[in-house]
Amino acid sequence: MADRKVCIVAGGMDKWGVREASVVDLAQEAAQDCFDDVPALKKEEIDGLLFASSYCGRTSFQVNPAPVIAERIGLKPTSICSRLDTLCAGGSSGIILATGLIRSGMADVVMVVGGEKLYTPQRWETYYSEMASIDHDWDGAQGMGLPPPFFSMTAQEHMKRYGTTKEQLSAVSVKNRRNGSTNPNAQFQKEVSLEEVMAARPIAPPLGLFDCTPITDGCAAVILTHEDKAKELSDKPLVYVRGTAQTSLHSMSMNWPGEHLADWVHLRTAAKRAFEQARVKPADIDVAQTHDCFTISEIIEMEDLGFCKKGEGGPFVESGQNDFGGKIPTNTDGGLLSCGHPFGATGIRQAREMLFQLQGRAIRQVEGAKMGLAHNLSGLNVEHTILIYGREP
């Protein structure tokens, strides 16, 4: 079999938020934006379609959506046409699978689309569906359904052990909302002050309204292909998929794999594999998109991805070390806190931002960025997924 180098060549997304549109409409908008990003590519050349969505079977009553979307956007896949679901990391899983298919020669050009339509006329539908996304036999039976309580416990553990403060949590929200304020596709484009974040109504203390990602409708799309084809398509710098990892060490709030809830050993396990595969270390990364589903998540991600020492995530974010001008600008397009989080779309939105950053055309550009890392966590923190992108293979 072949062993080809794989590039991401185009990215697109629609306006995220509360949308009066079906999931197929949203997929079409994102796909169109993505096609427009690589005008030299003919649709007939795309031989694979992966659609990442977790809730489409419930909130859109559409099982096996991939053929529906393929027809809607004018694709006739011949290598793969499939839906996949790893909840919050679905888009990244799709990119990992597309990379493997292209690298091995089983596919040549694959479009990865992802997203959800979560707002329904019956609001309870979304909340009821939350129980389907955890181990409902055990966690669900106790009323552990929506994510904020679990991440509240995680935040309290981190505060207790390392002295992390509410101000430090809030600093993540202030930064990401500032980054998202210039992103026209973000759900929220309004900056928030430290005082506003601190005073916001509690959701699951210490997490308040601005510490939590919202519920979002939206889709995103990217196209991947092998190096030779990528060179034909445009004169832009090539952006390679250099390293990937997806780790699952447990499946519910009990049987936690780390020493405590703020010890994310499954993230470190994923990071080790992805960094080794990419032949780089944390200090080589110029820009990162990490899964800021809650402000505490980004703080722990800075630690367990190796950007700062364990326990120092709070001061790290508070002093601007993961902002522009710091060591590792993070969530440059606003992250989940600004863009929102239509589960299957998030990894693809991150990949699109990475493509734009590494090609020097992001809205908030990290000067000279050549290496980027994207990260997702899934569900009640039961999976970690990492992609490392670089200007060199």
Added chain:
Amino acid sequence: MGFENFGTVSFTTEARVADFITYLEQGKVMATRCPKCGVSYFPPKADCPSCLSGEVEWFEVKGKGKLATYTIVNYGPSGFEDDAPYILALGEFEGGLQIMARLSKDIAPEDIKAGMSLVVVPLKRPEGRISYEFKKG
């Protein structure tokens, strides 16, 4: 049968660990242990995930655990609206067992502290449903 009566809301009617519910009705919170591997599991597992043996032993979760962390749930998922606010806690028990459960309503919020002593006991709920919860140890 039996599993459909577990917890506040359930989505599974039949499960290989349904004996867990029978034991709850007898007043016992039980876990399983694999005699071959010696590893204990909570929630109980009808087959050992390590060696896949189906010959697991049931044992009662006795003794006192320690509250590791907790949270107040102000917005419950569907089916839990009437329960909120409630407190979810993670307890650590002998042999490395971790248990997630609700804290009994008879524990005053000001008395809750990380490290406090807990016991896990069956909890009868309305309409014939059954679960377990933490009480002060």
